[in-house]
Amino acid sequence: MKTKLEQYNSSNINDFLKTLGLEDTNNPLFYISSFEGVNISEVPAMSYKHDYFEINLCIGLDAKISIDDYEINPIDFNLNFISSGQKATWEVKQSDATYMSYIVLFSPEFLPFTKNIFDVFENFPFFNHFTIPGYKLDRGQINKFIYYFDLMIFHYKDLTKDNLEIIRAYLTLLLFKMKEELVFVNEVNSIKTKKEEITLKFENLIKSTSEKFHPIKFYADKLEISTVYLSECVKTVTNLTAKQILDDYIMIEAKSLVAQSNLNSSQIASRLGFIDDSNFIKYFKSKTGFTPMKYKKELLNK
Structure with a gap:
């Protein structure tokens, strides 16, 4: 043993x-x-x-x-x-x-x-x-x-x-x-409960949405369920809020674009769905402690 x-x-x-x-x-x-x-x-x-x-x-x-x-x-x-x-x-x-x-x-x-x-x-x-x-x-x-x-x-x-x-x-x-x-088929997939299925669909919807920075209601409407029920499903399955999962994917894409593209902050903001670059910069700094420009410089100096 x-x-x-x-x-x-x-x-x-x-x-x-x-x-x-x-x-x-x-x-x-x-x-x-x-x-x-x-x-x-x-x-x-x-x-x-x-x-x-x-x-x-x-x-x-x-x-x-x-x-x-x-x-x-x-x-x-x-x-x-x-x-x-x-x-x-x-x-x-x-x-x-x-x-x-x-x-x-x-x-x-x-x-x-x-x-x-x-x-x-x-x-x-x-x-x-x-x-x-x-x-x-x-x-x-x-x-x-x-x-x-x-x-x-x-x-x-x-x-x-x-x-x-x-x-x-x-x-x-x-x-x-x-x-x-590997299409979603209940008989072959380990996702079994309705809440797991909705959480998986929510996660894949985030990934397939080009301008991700939307309220959770936007995603709930796309899934044809209420915001409350979506939040309940996500919390039950992952022990995280729907907003936390959305933020995580926004930041994965944002960091990738900042680090590995020649796009400026305004272009990245537009690509992710922010209304302007100042909102994006503020959001990015709240998650990383750095502005996008400073974050890229830190990576280059490593």
């Missing part, structure tokens, strides 16, 4: 791999591995955070996975996603004769069309910051995804420049194939 919970925080991919007892990678933006027929009886319980997006496909594994405050078991939901900055806890119980698993870690910069964390959130609804959908795949879906995992692993064994580009292409195909396959 495992009594000690190992806890790790990793900003470097090799630091995280070391905690798992895995070999270093020469690429700081991507990692993939598979496990089959491995004795997992001595795997310690582990809690961690890292700065990467993580995909786990597990077959024949009985374990408790907690992602922030959300708990699932890969026996029931064998495909799971962990977003950058989320706290994940694994407590492995046992595996059966069919056990195999894959893990993929990637940074937004690895993909050709995502420059930052928000770009990943915006493109792929299965990566969320607060609600955690796990998916129960049938054998056909498993085989579709394993096809891409195995192709990436094959080319990862000899990580030449050309093979790295091939892996980048296969990861892109895998993510868009998952986006196509």
Whole structure:
């Protein structure tokens, strides 16, 4: 019986791999591995955070996975996603004769069309910051995804420049194939209660809204529910207010635009839905302690 919970925080991919007892990678933006027929009886319980997006496909594994405050078991939901900055806890119980698993870690910069964390959130609804959908795949879906995992692993064994580009292409195909396959279906998704469903829809609505700075009523109206009921659902599921979740996504996008674009404060304010740049600057400073310009300078000086 495992009594000690190992806890790790990793900003470097090799630091995280070391905690798992895995070999270093020469690429700081991507990692993939598979496990089959491995004795997992001595795997310690582990809690961690890292700065990467993580995909786990597990077959024949009985374990408790907690992602922030959300708990699932890969026996029931064998495909799971962990977003950058989320706290994940694994407590492995046992595996059966069919056990195999894959893990993929990637940074937004690895993909050709995502420059930052928000770009990943915006493109792929299965990566969320607060609600955690796990998916129960049938054998056909498993085989579709394993096809891409195995192709990436094959080319990862000899990580030449050309093979790295091939892996980048296969990861892109895998993510868009998952986006196509993993529509919201109660039978396969770990989101079960009505409040969880509404909270997930709220989070994805925020991500898909270009000018995000709106009152919560704007989002409630889009979901065709009352502001009170939306707030109740979000609070029950996440223990946060709807405003806190909205603010978090506004700031993820705002920080990304300030740090990685040539847009000025007025242009960013307009893009996010603020009425003018002074309101945006005041809002940004209230969340970070810096004006956008000062925030960018601080990043450049690091």
